[in-house]
Amino acid sequence: MEPTHKKLRINRERFKQDFDELAQIGATADGGVHRPSLSPAHLEARAWFRQRIEQAGLVFRMDGAGNHSAFLRCGPRGAATLLLGSHLDSVRHGGRFDGPLGVLAALETLRVVNESGLALPVNFEAIDFTDEEGTLVGLLGSSALAGTLEKSVLQSPRGGRERLEAGLERSGLTEDGFFTVRRDPDTLAGYLELHIEQGRRLAASGTQIGVVHNIVGGNSYRLTFIGRADHAGTVGMEERRDAAQGACEFTLAVRQLLTEDFPGCVANVGDMAFDPGAFNIVPGRVAVSLEFRAPDVYLFDELERALLEVAASLAEQRDLKLNVEWLGKWDPAPMSPIVQNAITEAADSLNLKHMTLNSGAGHDAQSLAPLCPAGMIFVPSVDGASHSAREFTHWQDCVNGANVLLRAALRLAAER
Numbered sequence: 001m002e003p004t005h006k007k008l009r010i011n012r013e014r015f016k017q018d019f020d021e022l023a024q025i026g027a028t029a030d031g032g033v034h035r036p037s038l039s040p041a042h043l044e045a046r047a048w049f050r051q052r053i054e055q056a057g058l059v060f061r062m063d064g065a066g067n068h069s070a071f072l073r074c075g076p077r078g079a080a081t082l083l084l085g086s087h088l089d090s091v092r093h094g095g096r097f098d099g100p101l102g103v104l105a106a107l108e109t110l111r112v113v114n115e116s117g118l119a120l121p122v123n124f125e126a127i128d129f130t131d132e133e134g135t136l137v138g139l140l141g142s143s144a145l146a147g148t149l150e151k152s153v154l155q156s157p158r159g160g161r162e163r164l165e166a167g168l169e170r171s172g173l174t175e176d177g178f179f180t181v182r183r184d185p186d187t188l189a190g191y192l193e194l195h196i197e198q199g200r201r202l203a204a205s206g207t208q209i210g211v212v213h214n215i216v217g218g219n220s221y222r223l224t225f226i227g228r229a230d231h232a233g234t235v236g237m238e239e240r241r242d243a244a245q246g247a248c249e250f251t252l253a254v255r256q257l258l259t260e261d262f263p264g265c266v267a268n269v270g271d272m273a274f275d276p277g278a279f280n281i282v283p284g285r286v287a288v289s290l291e292f293r294a295p296d297v298y299l300f301d302e303l304e305r306a307l308l309e310v311a312a313s314l315a316e317q318r319d320l321k322l323n324v325e326w327l328g329k330w331d332p333a334p335m336s337p338i339v340q341n342a343i344t345e346a347a348d349s350l351n352l353k354h355m356t357l358n359s360g361a362g363h364d365a366q367s368l369a370p371l372c373p374a375g376m377i378f379v380p381s382v383d384g385a386s387h388s389a390r391e392f393t394h395w396q397d398c399v400n401g402a403n404v405l406l407r408a409a410l411r412l413a414a415e416r
């Protein structure tokens with residue numbers, strides 16, 4: 001006879017009812033949700049989650065970073081915990097699937113395991129991390145849990161200090177609280193997250209399950225091309241030291257460099273600020289916002305070097321100065337081969353077609369990867385749309401993903 005864990009499935013109707021109820025909280029007229037971290041709508045979603053946890057007979061826990069958890073003691077006292085999770089906050093005017101899908105599938109997994117009465121070597125925890133999306137800081141709850149959050153980040157959060165203070169006040173959290181929640185890696189059996197792909201690869205290839213093998217690293221710079229502001233009518237074209245020429249040539253060169261020499265990597269010039277910025281003044285300074293992402297550390301470093309070299313050489317050719325300001329980076333996070341294997345086997349057991357891919361977007365799993373075996377399951381996004389009300393995943397795909405989460409979690413638990 002097959003072991004019970006190879007036959008369990010999530011309750012499709014209960015999972016859908018949860019999803020639809022949650023999507024009403026912070027709902028926007030165009031079918032999306034607006035639940036920036038620690039906003040009233042986000043806190044309402046968390047209160048709803050807490051109620052669902054308690055209704056299911058699971059133990060509710062909240063830590064000093066505001067992370068909300070459902071806890072199921074299915075293992076011996078003092079056993080390590082297998083974390084399953086994602087986030088209930090959204091970007092401003094985001095979609096219904098990004099985050100909640102993973103949290104609700106985690107909750108459903110705990111309910112199914114609880115109802116099955118299985119005794120496992122580990123305990124299960126379904127976690128909703130605070131501020132994954134970065135409307136305040138980004139990966140705030142998961143980096144606090146990993147013990148990698150830095151105090152300075154809370155002093156100048158990317159969402160603005162005032163907004164962070166208002167959110168803490170609203171939710172009853174304190175800054176000090178974030179530094180009390182670090183988990184000892186010995187207490188963690190692993191981390192698993194179900195998420196929508198937010199890209200087109202799964203849908204385009206007719207694949208139901210993505211097995212993430214890596215979350216790409218990202219790096220950002222502000223590059224300022226500095227020439228000389230001059231009268232745009234009286235100074236001849238040959239005499240100008242026009243900062244815009246360097247900035248624009250660089251923007252075009254970035255695309256060429258990436259497509260020719262760095263397949264699998266991406267780079268974006270997302271903003272340009274002209275100074276003084278007038279019809280009749282030759283631009284004296286142009287500041288370029290550059291962000292780039294790469295799947296492994298070697299390519300990440302090579303790409304950084306190549307981009308900065310191109311910028312320097314184009315500036316020199318145009319007789320411009322280049323000011324280089326580094327703004328910060330996160331490293332690529334490889335997912336655990338053990339977890340990838342558990343996901344692949346779970347997908348096979350459900351006869352689902354799967355493929356291995358990178359995540360181009362950041363996720364809480366990258367905070368957990370240095371601590372414990374971590375992995376992610378992706379399901380197809382229609383048209384690759386995300387961070388938008390257009391975000392959509394067919395319900396059957398959501399159910400497939402939740403079943404893979406359940407079975408992969410049981411496989412990881414059994415392997416302990």
Ligand SMILES: [Zn+2]
Nearest residue numbers: 098099132195
């Ligand atoms: Zn997300």
